[in-house]
Amino acid sequence: MRTAQHPATRHWRHALAPGGLPLAGHALLMGRKPLQFLASLPAYGDLVELRLGPRPVFLPCHPELVQQVLVNARIYDTGGPVKEKAKPILGNGLITSDWADHRRQRRLVQPAFQAARIATYAEVMEEECEAESTAWTAGRPIDVSHEMLALTARVTARALFSTDMAPHAVAEIQHCLPIVVEGAYRQAIDPTGLLAKLPLAANRRFDDALTRLNQLIDRMIDDYKRADDGDRGDVLSALFAAQDDETGGTMSDQEIHDQVMTLLLAGIETTASALTWAWFLLGRNPRAEAALHAEVDEVLGGRAPRYADVPRLAYTQRVFSEALRLFPPAWLFTRTTTEATELGGRRLPPASDVLISPYVMHRDPALFPDPESFDPDRWLPERAKDVARGAYLPFGGGSRKCIGDVFGMTEATLALAAIAGRWRMRPIPRTKIRPRPQMSLTAGPLRMIPEPR
Numbered sequence: 001m002r003t004a005q006h007p008a009t010r011h012w013r014h015a016l017a018p019g020g021l022p023l024a025g026h027a028l029l030m031g032r033k034p035l036q037f038l039a040s041l042p043a044y045g046d047l048v049e050l051r052l053g054p055r056p057v058f059l060p061c062h063p064e065l066v067q068q069v070l071v072n073a074r075i076y077d078t079g080g081p082v083k084e085k086a087k088p089i090l091g092n093g094l095i096t097s098d099w100a101d102h103r104r105q106r107r108l109v110q111p112a113f114q115a116a117r118i119a120t121y122a123e124v125m126e127e128e129c130e131a132e133s134t135a136w137t138a139g140r141p142i143d144v145s146h147e148m149l150a151l152t153a154r155v156t157a158r159a160l161f162s163t164d165m166a167p168h169a170v171a172e173i174q175h176c177l178p179i180v181v182e183g184a185y186r187q188a189i190d191p192t193g194l195l196a197k198l199p200l201a202a203n204r205r206f207d208d209a210l211t212r213l214n215q216l217i218d219r220m221i222d223d224y225k226r227a228d229d230g231d232r233g234d235v236l237s238a239l240f241a242a243q244d245d246e247t248g249g250t251m252s253d254q255e256i257h258d259q260v261m262t263l264l265l266a267g268i269e270t271t272a273s274a275l276t277w278a279w280f281l282l283g284r285n286p287r288a289e290a291a292l293h294a295e296v297d298e299v300l301g302g303r304a305p306r307y308a309d310v311p312r313l314a315y316t317q318r319v320f321s322e323a324l325r326l327f328p329p330a331w332l333f334t335r336t337t338t339e340a341t342e343l344g345g346r347r348l349p350p351a352s353d354v355l356i357s358p359y360v361m362h363r364d365p366a367l368f369p370d371p372e373s374f375d376p377d378r379w380l381p382e383r384a385k386d387v388a389r390g391a392y393l394p395f396g397g398g399s400r401k402c403i404g405d406v407f408g409m410t411e412a413t414l415a416l417a418a419i420a421g422r423w424r425m426r427p428i429p430r431t432k433i434r435p436r437p438q439m440s441l442t443a444g445p446l447r448m449i450p451e452p453r
Ligand code: HEM
Pocket: 094, 095, 106, 156, 262, 263, 266, 267, 268, 270, 271, 274, 324, 328, 329, 330, 333, 334, 393, 394, 395, 396, 397, 399, 400, 401, 402, 403, 404, 405, 407, 408, 409
């Protein structure tokens, strides 16, 4: 395992990724097999340079360098072509804002994710997890991906908007979100920027779904303002109530709109993908599945899980943490340098793109022994303490760390416990799924058979 050493005295290994082509660089490898390609790179160096077309981009493969990038958010800001393409969709919210404005925005949005509010959102999670786990028919195959996405869409929509318009919002979000997520990814990886402008059916579907989501958010904002009934306990109320401690400022309707769109895009598919992977992994690991069933039976004794049970569902949480390690939904994100700087002894000019890949770090054998194996107990406190800072980053790190981490962990723990309390999820023999590195690292359709326990 890698040991800590002062960064200034360390001899960092730099490398150019192998396999580059004269004009395209590594763009084809990244396009075809990004996971395999990226995961092969730590073997070459602590900081690996690759070329996407003529552009050099840098991939830190050592946890200390990853940590350095994440905690220096002023120098390693969000930026680059991916951010520019995300702006027409997300506006200027937490994900797209630059460093200075991000700090103000984070102060304003953070109160919506305080522990007391999570406890309120958890009531929605309890209800929806119970509804999900009672809706299936014994022996009838389900598409786990579809079910988990429907569940997290319902939870997030109701946590955001707790009005009687929520069922309508849920239906709209379920319909529009997958189309928007898919289209946003297609645009993000299109190096020409022309794809979005072509008169394709897929583009029309995307534009229509994005317009509908925008209209839905506007209606929810209008409804909240018209009703004027104070704190409803939902995220929207918290955003309207938020006041900046430093400046006394509040958010405009447009800013609230952009934050809501950001939360919808960041919070639903991520949690659903990781839950789907968790069921897939449990289906292939009977010992872990048995340990999950044993914990759920002991803690819940046959009843539905409640928020207060979450701390005692420790194995359930470890299962989810391990699914996040093997299949981190945010498998790749980017930063762009705002000024000339040095990373691992290498000079980076201003506007250099840096890739951060939780997938690469999580599968490095130098950081996680036997990295391909599903071993929830590697997250037992006495073993987890050996994991280096910057090695495990399913929620990112530094000032841009996921604002919904506790929300997502709570939701996933309740979902796993509610379902595992009732069902054994039987894999269908010879079902093969491959991770699809898109906006999230999704599993695609995953058919499993719920059997009563
Ligand atoms: C298991 C589920 C989730 C995973 C794996 C995940 C992962 C991440 C990661 C890696 C980042 C940092 C990206 C970066 O540094 O560029 C992030 C940011 C963010 N996430 Fe999550 N997320 C999850 C669930 C959620 C949920 C449930 C919500 C909201 C309800 C949410 C909202 C956000 C927002 C708003 C940001 C931007 C934060 C900022 O820049 O201040 N996420 N997420």
